[in-house]
Structure formats: C-alpha cells, structure tokens
Amino acid sequence: MNTTLTNGIEIIKATTSKINEVDFENLSFGSVFTDHLLECDFKNGEWQTPVIKPYAPFLVDPSLRVFHYGQAIFEGMKAYKDENNDIWLFRPDENYKRFNKSAVRMAMPEVPEEVFLNGLHQLLQLDEAWVKKGKGKSMYIRPFMIATGTGVIANPSNDYKFMIILSPVKSYYSGDVKVLIAEHFSRAANGGIGAAKAAGNYAAQFYPTNLANKEGFQQVIWTDDATHTKLEEAGTMNVFFRINDTLLTAPTSERILDGVTRKTLIDLAKREGINVEIRPVLVSELVEAAKNGTLKEIFGAGTAAVISPISGFSYQEVYYELPKIEKSMALELKDKLENIQNKLAEDTFGWTVKI
Amino acid sequence: MNTTLTNGIEIIKATTSKINEVDFENLSFGSVFTDHLLECDFKNGEWQTPVIKPYAPFLVDPSLRVFHYGQAIFEGMKAYKDENNDIWLFRPDENYKRFNKSAVRMAMPEVPEEVFLNGLHQLLQLDEAWVKKGKGKSMYIRPFMIATGTGVIANPSNDYKFMIILSPVKSYYSGDVKVLIAEHFSRAANGGIGAAKAAGNYAAQFYPTNLANKEGFQQVIWTDDATHTKLEEAGTMNVFFRINDTLLTAPTSERILDGVTRKTLIDLAKREGINVEIRPVLVSELVEAAKNGTLKEIFGAGTAAVISPISGFSYQEVYYELPKIEKSMALELKDKLENIQNKLAEDTFGWTVKI
Structure with missing residues (x-):
C-alpha cells in the first residue's frame, strides 16, 4: 500500500x-x-x-x-x-x-x-x-x-x-412524468425533519410513491400534512409551476428542503427577466390554472435530474394533462444551468469552483 | 462449527x-x-x-x-x-x-x-x-x-x-421524569410514518429531546404537529393521564404507535374496574386539571420501561408539579403487569406464551 x-x-x-x-x-x-x-x-x-x-x-x-x-x-x-x-x-x-x-x-x-x-x-x-x-x-x-x-x-x-x-x-432522463397530488400521505411534519436531508425522509416516501406508480403516476407531489392544500415538493425534488409566464415555487420551510438547484433556478430565472413568485402555491390555484389554460409547465428541480418536466397531474381522481408547448421555460433554464455547470457558458454568479 | x-x-x-x-x-x-x-x-x-x-x-x-x-x-x-x-x-x-x-x-x-x-x-x-x-x-x-x-x-x-x-x-429505572410539552417540534405527520416502528422516527426526536434536557426536562410529550393542542406520546412511549380516577389516553392513529404495553394496560385497568377513556386529550384540559388539582398522575407506557411515572410537566414556560400520591395507579398497574409477565400472577388474558 x-x-x-x-x-x-x-x-x-x-x-x-x-x-x-x-x-x-x-x-x-x-x-x-x-x-x-x-x-x-x-x-x-x-x-x-x-x-x-x-x-x-x-x-x-x-x-x-x-x-x-x-x-x-x-x-x-x-x-x-x-x-x-x-x-x-x-x-x-x-x-x-x-x-x-x-x-x-x-x-x-x-x-x-x-x-x-x-x-x-x-x-x-x-x-x-x-x-x-x-x-x-x-x-x-x-x-x-x-x-x-x-x-x-x-x-x-x-x-x-x-x-x-x-x-x-450520465444525464438523468426520467421519461414521461405524470404526478399524483397527495391527498392523504405526506413527507414532513410541522416541527419535523422535512428540511433536513435525512435518510428517513426518503424511506417514508416509498410506499405512497409505490401506490401512485400502480395507478400510472411516476411521482407524488407532496402537500402540507395538515390541510393537503399547499403544494410543497415533487418526489425527492423541489417543484416549480409556470402559470402564464410567471414561475411559482413554495418558500422553504421546516417541511421543504432548501434545494441548491431550486435557489439556483430562481436566480437564473430572475436574471432572464422571468417573474418568479416565492409563496405558498395552492392546489386549488393549480387546478384552476389547468382548467383555464394558464398552467403551462410543472417541473421538479434537484441535483440528480437537474430539471424533471412533468407532463400532467391528477387530483381528486381527475387527470389534468399539460399543454405541449413550443418554448419550454424548464428546458431553457436546464440548458442554461447545465452550460454553466459544464463551463460552456460564463459563470457570472461565481457558482463554479475549480478542483 | x-x-x-x-x-x-x-x-x-x-x-x-x-x-x-x-x-x-x-x-x-x-x-x-x-x-x-x-x-x-x-x-x-x-x-x-x-x-x-x-x-x-x-x-x-x-x-x-x-x-x-x-x-x-x-x-x-x-x-x-x-x-x-x-x-x-x-x-x-x-x-x-x-x-x-x-x-x-x-x-x-x-x-x-x-x-x-x-x-x-x-x-x-x-x-x-x-x-x-x-x-x-x-x-x-x-x-x-x-x-x-x-x-x-x-x-x-x-x-x-x-x-x-x-x-x-434489568428493571429499567428512569429516575425522576419531568416532561416538556412540545409547542413547536413534533414526531409525526398526518399521512406520515408515526404509527410505524421506523428507525427514522427516533432520530427525529433526539434534537428536540436534547433541547428539553438542557432545560432540565428528561422527555418531551409530543403533540399533534398541526395545532400542538393534542397530547400524543411521551418520549418513545405512549402516554396516560389520570384525572381524578379516570385514565385517559389518545386513540392510536397514523401519528401514534399502537403500543402493546398501552393496549395491555387499557385491558388491565378495565379489569380492575378503572374508568378508561380513549379519546384525544387536549393540552388545555391537562393544564386545567393540574390547576384545579384533579390531575393525579401522568405516565409513559412501553416495553423497555413498562411504566415510567412522570413527576411534572412544563407548558408555555409554566411548570406544573404533580401531587405526591399515596396510591399510584401507575405503580399498581405496573406491578400487576409485571406479575403476569413473570408468571407470578395468573394470566387470565392468555397473554403469555411458553417457549
């Protein structure tokens, strides 16, 4: 040796x-x-x-x-x-x-x-x-x-x-991702450990996710455990919603992980002039936006997949398919972020650190 | 070999x-x-x-x-x-x-x-x-x-x-146990894994328990995470309250473990003619009972300690010391249960199984 x-x-x-x-x-x-x-x-x-x-x-x-x-x-x-x-x-x-x-x-x-x-x-x-x-x-x-x-x-x-x-x-391709909005199960408690990257948080998600898989959904969008009215995370990722041209995502909390990809995308989107709202996002407004056609995109954000586009969601037994769009904000942000990570674009934020 | x-x-x-x-x-x-x-x-x-x-x-x-x-x-x-x-x-x-x-x-x-x-x-x-x-x-x-x-x-x-x-x-002696009623932290979410004996549930409790220890309390009584108004478990045990001569304990749920000692004590107490109420127990009624002198005992129930008497509790910065009592229902039930477990008393319930 x-x-x-x-x-x-x-x-x-x-x-x-x-x-x-x-x-x-x-x-x-x-x-x-x-x-x-x-x-x-x-x-x-x-x-x-x-x-x-x-x-x-x-x-x-x-x-x-x-x-x-x-x-x-x-x-x-x-x-x-x-x-x-x-x-x-x-x-x-x-x-x-x-x-x-x-x-x-x-x-x-x-x-x-x-x-x-x-x-x-x-x-x-x-x-x-x-x-x-x-x-x-x-x-x-x-x-x-x-x-x-x-x-x-x-x-x-x-x-x-x-x-x-x-x-x-390699690049993580999650395939077509349809999600189920959690109406009963949850991933974190108030005053619990949802904001920690603790092993037990993940084990707790497997059973509800398996149930969703059986119904044809790849992931669960977790809601707050007390009322199941607020959208919090998607699978093991933070989640963003695009309504018209505004990006919405929940504020971090004791229940929601302070994701590095999440905060990076917020900064990148703002630099691109995109309107970003960081506030509790209600299930009811998502359903409403899906119905009136203003809901354009949903995507998960995390280190493994970077961005994982979601093609539709189910809530109270009703499935809402998202429109096919020409210019995906999710894919554009993903491209910009990956270019910075791979040193193919200038890193004006000083995010990259040389080994 | x-x-x-x-x-x-x-x-x-x-x-x-x-x-x-x-x-x-x-x-x-x-x-x-x-x-x-x-x-x-x-x-x-x-x-x-x-x-x-x-x-x-x-x-x-x-x-x-x-x-x-x-x-x-x-x-x-x-x-x-x-x-x-x-x-x-x-x-x-x-x-x-x-x-x-x-x-x-x-x-x-x-x-x-x-x-x-x-x-x-x-x-x-x-x-x-x-x-x-x-x-x-x-x-x-x-x-x-x-x-x-x-x-x-x-x-x-x-x-x-x-x-x-x-x-x-050996017999598990927990010493004098003073408890802090959780006003912020919690052990389980609605739709979570609190009813499972999952390793992660325990790790989640250590930090809030350490904080309580520093303030001079040995354990935390966990409350429901949404409102912190209902008393649910004590440390890693189920919890009972004696108000006058009635025993109160919360019903099991997704957030509360279905403890074997808990259900055994309920059956034993009923056999002894003790009035047992299985219903949500509010922090407010505990405080009220402590104030008007009807709160006689609090105890945890679990396999390791069997019964762990609690000498007082703190809520909203006020400490409520329990009265010293001549005839402890907790210790009497513990004695009866241990006699059955040790085959020193007849097991009329058929709980013991010979190896």
Missing part, C-alpha cells in the same frame, strides 16, 4: 483500478463507484484523521445505531470536467452548509470544512480519471454520515462515520 | 460462550448481547433460509441503502424466566403483526411467521442460560430489518436483512 499524509488527510491508494471494467456509456444512476472513498470517524467527542482509501465494504455490529434509530444524513452534489480537463464543483459551500444543518437537526456532530470540502477536493483529484467530459456527464458525489455507536438504547449515538463516495453518471 | 438444520432454520453454534464475562447485576440497557443471533436475508424476491449463528459483525457496502434512504424498522419485546426455568414471551403475536405493518408502510417485504416467531423460539432456546430469573430481570428482544441493497438511487431496496438480537436487561 502507498500511504501518504496530505494536508492532514491520510491517503491509501488502491493498487489496481476498476476503471477499465466500467462502461461509461451505459451507467445506471448511482450504481458504479470509483476506486476510492473518503472516511472520517467521530469518536470520543472528536473527529479523527480523515482517510482516503480504496472503496470497500466495512464491518458493522448488528446493534449499529443507524440500523435501530436512524441517525443518517446525506448530500447530493456533482462535479464536471471541462474541455481543458479541469474539474469543477457547483456551489459546494451550499451543500456543505446544508449538510451541517441536517447534522444539527439529527443530533449529529457537524463535519469540519477541512474534512468535507478539502477531503472532497483530494478525493476528486485522486479519482479524476473517472470524471468524464461532455454535457450530461458528471460525477455524482455522495457525502453521508451515519451513527456508528452500538447498543439498542434509544439515545443519540456517541460515534459517527462520515464518508464521501463518488459515482460517475 | 456445529451446523444443523432444525425446522427449516440452520443453526451454527458458537464454540465458546461469553456468558461468564457478563455481570448480570450491572447491566446497562441494550448494551450486552447474547452468544447468538438470527439472520434471514431477502434476495431475488424471496426470503432465504434463516440462520442462527454466533453474534458477530458483518460486512456492508458504503452504498448500503439503509445508510442513504433509511428503510429500517424494528420491534421491542421481552422474554421472562419463571421459577420453573420456563421461558415466556409476552404477546409476541402483537409484535409480529406490528412489525409487518411497519414493513408495509416502509415499502419493505413482510417477514414470514416461521422466520420471526419460530426463529425467535429457537434462538431463545439456544441462549436460554442468558435469560435470568427474578422480577425486573428479562431478556430484551430486538427484531429488526434493514435495506441491504446497494447504490444511491432513491428507490426502495431489492434486498433486505432481518435479524433478531437478544440483550439481557
């Missing part, structure tokens, strides 16, 4: 690479991982030396806290390689800050910047051959933290493990 | 026992485990042969689904040894049924009865020396299931692992 200590990070290089076994033209999202990962353990009240080492399974006790009491958070980020072979991150500070907000809400320790951001830089440098050029191609980055204490008493863990794993991905 | 197949369960016995290393008079709850565990994997759409084998760590991939999307459920049960060295379970069918209800809500496969109940019987028989006699002593049983598929796409896992681990415990 080739072991070195660089900027406080121990690096153990893999002796061989798996890269030649990977078909980069046929990647299933999030299923292939690079040669290395970053690992940093929290023990005795402090973070230990981070280690970059070969991606491999690790041993866990059956009483591992995360299995029993669910302390687990994550982030989703992407890195892009430009024509000069430089690698760029997109607004990494936003993910770093949100990760630590999630950590606080889940009673987990905050991760130091040197571990999260410096660690990510070094990991990407080591596995740079895995970051492929070309629009749509990117490296999906998954920082996560789990409770690694043992024992089945329902208290916060004393020990934690932070990891970053990397998965090369 | 001594490997046998008994009633469809493969048994691999430990070559040595750890039992002599354990101080059974000084057990910290849920921290010591017996020599064996039961494991059963769900793969290719079906449950594999269950295996009872030595308790040991196991290997997991960094992209293990449960770390990222939180599909994890569990149960808490207890076994007791009577004076004749027979081992008894308490209402195991209730835990088995609830486990599979949780599984459905979390989009996980239901576990067959042969694996859960027959497996538990055989595991307890093998580790029977670990079940100690005497009131207050018991074997805490932790069946749980985690998503073991790999990859970071936010879909339900295809693979799962079901396990049962056993932890010998």
Whole structure:
C-alpha cells in the first residue's frame, strides 16, 4: 500500500483500478463507484484523521445505531470536467452548509470544512480519471454520515462515520412524468425533519410513491400534512409551476428542503427577466390554472435530474394533462444551468469552483 | 462449527460462550448481547433460509441503502424466566403483526411467521442460560430489518436483512421524569410514518429531546404537529393521564404507535374496574386539571420501561408539579403487569406464551 499524509488527510491508494471494467456509456444512476472513498470517524467527542482509501465494504455490529434509530444524513452534489480537463464543483459551500444543518437537526456532530470540502477536493483529484467530459456527464458525489455507536438504547449515538463516495453518471432522463397530488400521505411534519436531508425522509416516501406508480403516476407531489392544500415538493425534488409566464415555487420551510438547484433556478430565472413568485402555491390555484389554460409547465428541480418536466397531474381522481408547448421555460433554464455547470457558458454568479 | 438444520432454520453454534464475562447485576440497557443471533436475508424476491449463528459483525457496502434512504424498522419485546426455568414471551403475536405493518408502510417485504416467531423460539432456546430469573430481570428482544441493497438511487431496496438480537436487561429505572410539552417540534405527520416502528422516527426526536434536557426536562410529550393542542406520546412511549380516577389516553392513529404495553394496560385497568377513556386529550384540559388539582398522575407506557411515572410537566414556560400520591395507579398497574409477565400472577388474558 502507498500511504501518504496530505494536508492532514491520510491517503491509501488502491493498487489496481476498476476503471477499465466500467462502461461509461451505459451507467445506471448511482450504481458504479470509483476506486476510492473518503472516511472520517467521530469518536470520543472528536473527529479523527480523515482517510482516503480504496472503496470497500466495512464491518458493522448488528446493534449499529443507524440500523435501530436512524441517525443518517446525506448530500447530493456533482462535479464536471471541462474541455481543458479541469474539474469543477457547483456551489459546494451550499451543500456543505446544508449538510451541517441536517447534522444539527439529527443530533449529529457537524463535519469540519477541512474534512468535507478539502477531503472532497483530494478525493476528486485522486479519482479524476473517472470524471468524464461532455454535457450530461458528471460525477455524482455522495457525502453521508451515519451513527456508528452500538447498543439498542434509544439515545443519540456517541460515534459517527462520515464518508464521501463518488459515482460517475450520465444525464438523468426520467421519461414521461405524470404526478399524483397527495391527498392523504405526506413527507414532513410541522416541527419535523422535512428540511433536513435525512435518510428517513426518503424511506417514508416509498410506499405512497409505490401506490401512485400502480395507478400510472411516476411521482407524488407532496402537500402540507395538515390541510393537503399547499403544494410543497415533487418526489425527492423541489417543484416549480409556470402559470402564464410567471414561475411559482413554495418558500422553504421546516417541511421543504432548501434545494441548491431550486435557489439556483430562481436566480437564473430572475436574471432572464422571468417573474418568479416565492409563496405558498395552492392546489386549488393549480387546478384552476389547468382548467383555464394558464398552467403551462410543472417541473421538479434537484441535483440528480437537474430539471424533471412533468407532463400532467391528477387530483381528486381527475387527470389534468399539460399543454405541449413550443418554448419550454424548464428546458431553457436546464440548458442554461447545465452550460454553466459544464463551463460552456460564463459563470457570472461565481457558482463554479475549480478542483 | 456445529451446523444443523432444525425446522427449516440452520443453526451454527458458537464454540465458546461469553456468558461468564457478563455481570448480570450491572447491566446497562441494550448494551450486552447474547452468544447468538438470527439472520434471514431477502434476495431475488424471496426470503432465504434463516440462520442462527454466533453474534458477530458483518460486512456492508458504503452504498448500503439503509445508510442513504433509511428503510429500517424494528420491534421491542421481552422474554421472562419463571421459577420453573420456563421461558415466556409476552404477546409476541402483537409484535409480529406490528412489525409487518411497519414493513408495509416502509415499502419493505413482510417477514414470514416461521422466520420471526419460530426463529425467535429457537434462538431463545439456544441462549436460554442468558435469560435470568427474578422480577425486573428479562431478556430484551430486538427484531429488526434493514435495506441491504446497494447504490444511491432513491428507490426502495431489492434486498433486505432481518435479524433478531437478544440483550439481557434489568428493571429499567428512569429516575425522576419531568416532561416538556412540545409547542413547536413534533414526531409525526398526518399521512406520515408515526404509527410505524421506523428507525427514522427516533432520530427525529433526539434534537428536540436534547433541547428539553438542557432545560432540565428528561422527555418531551409530543403533540399533534398541526395545532400542538393534542397530547400524543411521551418520549418513545405512549402516554396516560389520570384525572381524578379516570385514565385517559389518545386513540392510536397514523401519528401514534399502537403500543402493546398501552393496549395491555387499557385491558388491565378495565379489569380492575378503572374508568378508561380513549379519546384525544387536549393540552388545555391537562393544564386545567393540574390547576384545579384533579390531575393525579401522568405516565409513559412501553416495553423497555413498562411504566415510567412522570413527576411534572412544563407548558408555555409554566411548570406544573404533580401531587405526591399515596396510591399510584401507575405503580399498581405496573406491578400487576409485571406479575403476569413473570408468571407470578395468573394470566387470565392468555397473554403469555411458553417457549
């Protein structure tokens, strides 16, 4: 093993690479991982030396806290390689800050910047051959933290493990997405953890989403749990509505994730002179707009898919198909955003950070 | 290794026992485990042969689904040894049924009865020396299931692992418990997963509970998330209120766990001729009863502590101390229940099941 200590990070290089076994033209999202990962353990009240080492399974006790009491958070980020072979991150500070907000809400320790951001830089440098050029191609980055204490008493863990794993991905095409507006199920409570990127939030969505799938809908648009009258998120994404030429999206809250793609699209749309309204959006106004023809587009926004256009929605057993439009605001914003991410357009916002 | 197949369960016995290393008079709850565990994997759409084998760590991939999307459920049960060295379970069918209800809500496969109940019987028989006699002593049983598929796409896992681990415990004494009534935070949403014994529900409670701890309160009484006017659970337990000589507890719902101890206490109390009202209990009536002296007792009810008396509560910055009472309904019910569980009183309900 080739072991070195660089900027406080121990690096153990893999002796061989798996890269030649990977078909980069046929990647299933999030299923292939690079040669290395970053690992940093929290023990005795402090973070230990981070280690970059070969991606491999690790041993866990059956009483591992995360299995029993669910302390687990994550982030989703992407890195892009430009024509000069430089690698760029997109607004990494936003993910770093949100990760630590999630950590606080889940009673987990905050991760130091040197571990999260410096660690990510070094990991990407080591596995740079895995970051492929070309629009749509990117490296999906998954920082996560789990409770690694043992024992089945329902208290916060004393020990934690932070990891970053990397998965090369292609453009995420979600197909034709029809959505069901939630009238009974919900993803978050007032005073709950909906704003945290907590593992448990996702597991809670699978059953209602499966039910929607059986009825022919690919996703659920979540509404507020108390009244089911306000539109909040679409699947695991934030959601935007275009009524005439105005973009509407709900304000972030304890129930709604402060999405990086969401806030980026708001800024981009404003720069393009698009009228953006950030306010609670009612199911009733969506139905009304669909009926009177002013509803032009609905789309989800998130790191994995960037923008996921929605072709229609169902509410109270009635299906509303959206009109086919010539000039999609969703696709135009997606194109502009991807050009910035891929360094094909000038980044006037200073969102991209070079590795 | 001594490997046998008994009633469809493969048994691999430990070559040595750890039992002599354990101080059974000084057990910290849920921290010591017996020599064996039961494991059963769900793969290719079906449950594999269950295996009872030595308790040991196991290997997991960094992209293990449960770390990222939180599909994890569990149960808490207890076994007791009577004076004749027979081992008894308490209402195991209730835990088995609830486990599979949780599984459905979390989009996980239901576990067959042969694996859960027959497996538990055989595991307890093998580790029977670990079940100690005497009131207050018991074997805490932790069946749980985690998503073991790999990859970071936010879909339900295809693979799962079901396990049962056993932890010998002493009587659980929670000390003086003062509680804070939640005015902002909450544990469950309407249309959410509060009724499932899902790992993520517990992680969500740690932060608000830590905040309460800092103010000198050991637990939080959770209220409905929409209005914070209805009393729902106490910490990780169901909650009962005694006003004059009537016991009040909230009806189970999507937000409230259908606790086995809760329903057992309701039946026991009714048999004792106690008036039990199962209906939404308002914070306002609790405060009113505390003020006019009709509030006699508050207690949590759950498998770990059985009954946990609460000495006072705080609401809107006002602390209400409960009166000291001569004849505690909580302690009387606890005594009657523990006598049934320990086979020291006749089990007229047929709740106990011999191993």
